[in-house]
Amino acid sequence: MNPTAFLRFTARRVAEMAVTLLIASFAVFGALYLAPGSPASFLLAGRSPSPEALAALTARHHLDDPFALRYLHWLGDVLQGDFGRSLTYRTDVSRLLADRLPTTLLLVTMALAVVLTAGLVLGRIAAVRGGRTDAAVLVATTLAIGTPSFVAAVLLQGLFAVRLGWFPSSGAGDGLLDRIWHLTLPAVALALYLIGMLARVTRTAMLEALDSEHVTVARGRGVPEHLVIRRHVLRNALGTVLTTGGLIVATLLVCTILVETAFSIGGIGQLLELATTTKDFPTVQAVSLIIVALFMTVNLVVDLLLPLVDPRITLGTRGAAA
Amino acid sequence: MTAVLTRRPGLAKVTVRKGGSLLHRAALGFAGLVVLAALLAPWIAPHDPNAVDLGAALAGPSADHPLGVDAAGRDTLSRLLLGARTSLLGPLGVVVLSTLLGVAAGTAAAWRGGRLDTLISRSTELVFAFPGMLLAILVVSIHGEGLLAPVVALGVAYLPYVSRLTRTLVLAERARPYVSAYQVQGHSALQICLRHVLPNIAPVVLAQSTINFGYALMDLAGLSFLGLGVPPLTPDWGRMVFDGQTAVQRGYPLSAVLPCVLVVLTVVAFNVAGERWADRVARRDR
Numbered sequence: 001m002n003p004t005a006f007l008r009f010t011a012r013r014v015a016e017m018a019v020t021l022l023i024a025s026f027a028v029f030g031a032l033y034l035a036p037g038s039p040a041s042f043l044l045a046g047r048s049p050s051p052e053a054l055a056a057l058t059a060r061h062h063l064d065d066p067f068a069l070r071y072l073h074w075l076g077d078v079l080q081g082d083f084g085r086s087l088t089y090r091t092d093v094s095r096l097l098a099d100r101l102p103t104t105l106l107l108v109t110m111a112l113a114v115v116l117t118a119g120l121v122l123g124r125i126a127a128v129r130g131g132r133t134d135a136a137v138l139v140a141t142t143l144a145i146g147t148p149s150f151v152a153a154v155l156l157q158g159l160f161a162v163r164l165g166w167f168p169s170s171g172a173g174d175g176l177l178d179r180i181w182h183l184t185l186p187a188v189a190l191a192l193y194l195i196g197m198l199a200r201v202t203r204t205a206m207l208e209a210l211d212s213e214h215v216t217v218a219r220g221r222g223v224p225e226h227l228v229i230r231r232h233v234l235r236n237a238l239g240t241v242l243t244t245g246g247l248i249v250a251t252l253l254v255c256t257i258l259v260e261t262a263f264s265i266g267g268i269g270q271l272l273e274l275a276t277t278t279k280d281f282p283t284v285q286a287v288s289l290i291i292v293a294l295f296m297t298v299n300l301v302v303d304l305l306l307p308l309v310d311p312r313i314t315l316g317t318r319g320a321a322a
Numbered sequence: 323m324t325a326v327l328t329r330r331p332g333l334a335k336v337t338v339r340k341g342g343s344l345l346h347r348a349a350l351g352f353a354g355l356v357v358l359a360a361l362l363a364p365w366i367a368p369h370d371p372n373a374v375d376l377g378a379a380l381a382g383p384s385a386d387h388p389l390g391v392d393a394a395g396r397d398t399l400s401r402l403l404l405g406a407r408t409s410l411l412g413p414l415g416v417v418v419l420s421t422l423l424g425v426a427a428g429t430a431a432a433w434r435g436g437r438l439d440t441l442i443s444r445s446t447e448l449v450f451a452f453p454g455m456l457l458a459i460l461v462v463s464i465h466g467e468g469l470l471a472p473v474v475a476l477g478v479a480y481l482p483y484v485s486r487l488t489r490t491l492v493l494a495e496r497a498r499p500y501v502s503a504y505q506v507q508g509h510s511a512l513q514i515c516l517r518h519v520l521p522n523i524a525p526v527v528l529a530q531s532t533i534n535f536g537y538a539l540m541d542l543a544g545l546s547f548l549g550l551g552v553p554p555l556t557p558d559w560g561r562m563v564f565d566g567q568t569a570v571q572r573g574y575p576l577s578a579v580l581p582c583v584l585v586v587l588t589v590v591a592f593n594v595a596g597e598r599w600a601d602r603v604a605r606r607d608r
Contacts, residue, residue, distance in 0.1 A: 020447070020448060020451055023448055024448070024452065031460055031461075034464060035465070142594065143586065145590075145593060146540075146586050146587075146593055147586050147589075148540040148585060148589070149544075150544050150547045150563065151582040154563055154566075154578055155582055157570060157571075158578070162571055162573055162575075169571060251453075254453040254456055255455075257455070257459070258544050258547060258548065262567070272459065273548050273549075273550075275463070276459055276463045276548075277549055277550070279463065281463060284463045288456055288460055292451055292452060295451065296451060
């Protein structure tokens with residue numbers, strides 16, 4: 001591939017992402033002004049502050065400034081990692097995030113590993129073996145796709161944590177191994193729906209590749225079947241599978257809100273749920289922005305990886321692979 | 323679920339087996355049964371869904387309470403039946419809103435093209451950046467809990483999927499000779515769209531909307547589970563799972579497991595019905 005073209009494409013995609021993020025940040029900021037009542041009373045949400053606290057809040061959010069100036073102030077702070085103060089926790093939102101983000105990232109990474117392993121393996125054996133195996137995988141994935149992550153969380157908790165006592169039923173644990181043990185059930189609950197989706201996508205992509213002429217030719221030449229599958233089928237299917245990467249990560253990030261709440265894991269998902277119920281708006285803004293930014297970054301990485309995985313794809317036309 | 327709606331590339335190519343039609347019939351039957359139960363709920367529910375009988379709390383199935391009693395002493399069967407109403411009404415609102423607006427936006431974008439098309443395509447890309455559930459949570463954090471705010475937010479979040487599909491379909495339809503024939507005869511664009519193009523693309527869009535119904539149900543149940551959907555006393559399946567979680571931890575899973583099972587079966591039923599419909603339409607077109 002032409003390196004200059006790739007660099008130019010990368011620069012354009014990064015710029016596009018920056019613009020989308022900017023608009024998203026504006027939406028997250030502007031949402032405050034769609035609320036009924038004055039921004040100050042909304043931010044306080046029924047708490048009755050001393051005049052000094054009210055003055056501090058007004059100064060902190062620059063509520064006396066015009067709207068555009070307020071947004072620029074806020075954006076400047078956010079870019080420096082300052083998301084304001086949480087009204088519920090009475091501390092800086094950035095500190096809350098720093099405390100909780102590692103737990104969420106560990107959980108999402110574990111779930112991603114489960115999704116990739118189980119999804120690819122199930123899709124592969126369904127496509128290659130066919131017959132009864134295929135039918136069984138199809139039924140299992142149909143059920144998995146219909147299971148919301150909070151349902152999976154509550155059912156797994158009831159069976160493996162309460163009834164059998166194999167895993168802890170809540171909390172995130174201390175130390176790496178203990179954490180992984182605590183996060184196993186949540187990770188599986190988070191992964192279940194996506195395993196079903198990924199298995200189906202892999203199965204379809206592999207069936208399509210199995211149908212193509214070069215596979216018949218390879219078989220005719222006497223290439224062993226496992227090599228045909230690995231070199232000619234799986235590789236061809238990989239592009240299609242990669243296009244779902246953004247979707248998988250976005251789903252993981254959103255569903256972690258439900259799973260963390262079900263298992264009382266102190267990550268940013270549970271933080272968002274608590275902040276929403278206690279009307280702690282600066283925290284809601286910060287977590288929403290972080291989730292959107294993470295999601296967009298993954299999409300960008302997928303877009304950049306696609307032409308490397310499948311050289312037939314010209315830059316920027318991700319639809320061609322699907 | 324999600325929140326993020328899946329396009330699920332290539333699902334239409336899933337081959338239909340002999341058992342497929344049986345599964346399809348079971349799905350249709352179950353969906354019909356749930357809708358019927360929701361419609362008749364106030365008359366067939368054995369108890370008031372909010373009547374509290376603390377003495378019977380966490381009791382198992384009995385003649386008086388066929389499906390047992392939850393931790394707060396409320397009859398599970400009655401709550402499931404009345405919960406079907408809110409649990410189905412919410413997704414219905416999401417689907418109706420996103421389908422109507424999405425079809426209008428998609429048709430306008432495809433038919434007019436040019437700047438309007440660019441504007442609509444750009445704004446749908448922006449909505450894609452916000453997963454539906456996140457948008458709903460953002461709206462709830464401003465407007466407080468209740469069913470309307472999340473339904474509108476999810477309707478907006480699902481809109482791009484419908485509008486993008488519609489745009490592609492209308493673009494293909496526009497190139498067909500019957501459209502130019504009507505244009506030559508002096509029919510207005512609006513007339514051609516409403517009378518001829520829309521009925522032609524309707525099955526594909528509606529099949530997609532049926533699948534969207536399942537996703538909306540999962541999203542709304544999830545919001546209720548977080549305590550951000552329906553108000554506390556309203557019976558709702560997602561809320562019942564939330565209420566039943568303490569009972570699960572105390573070793574009485576029935577009041578949480580039953581709504582879980584209903585959510586999964588209903589979503590699967592709508593998914594299977596929608597996919598089968600989309601599959602059939604796709605084959606007819608080929």
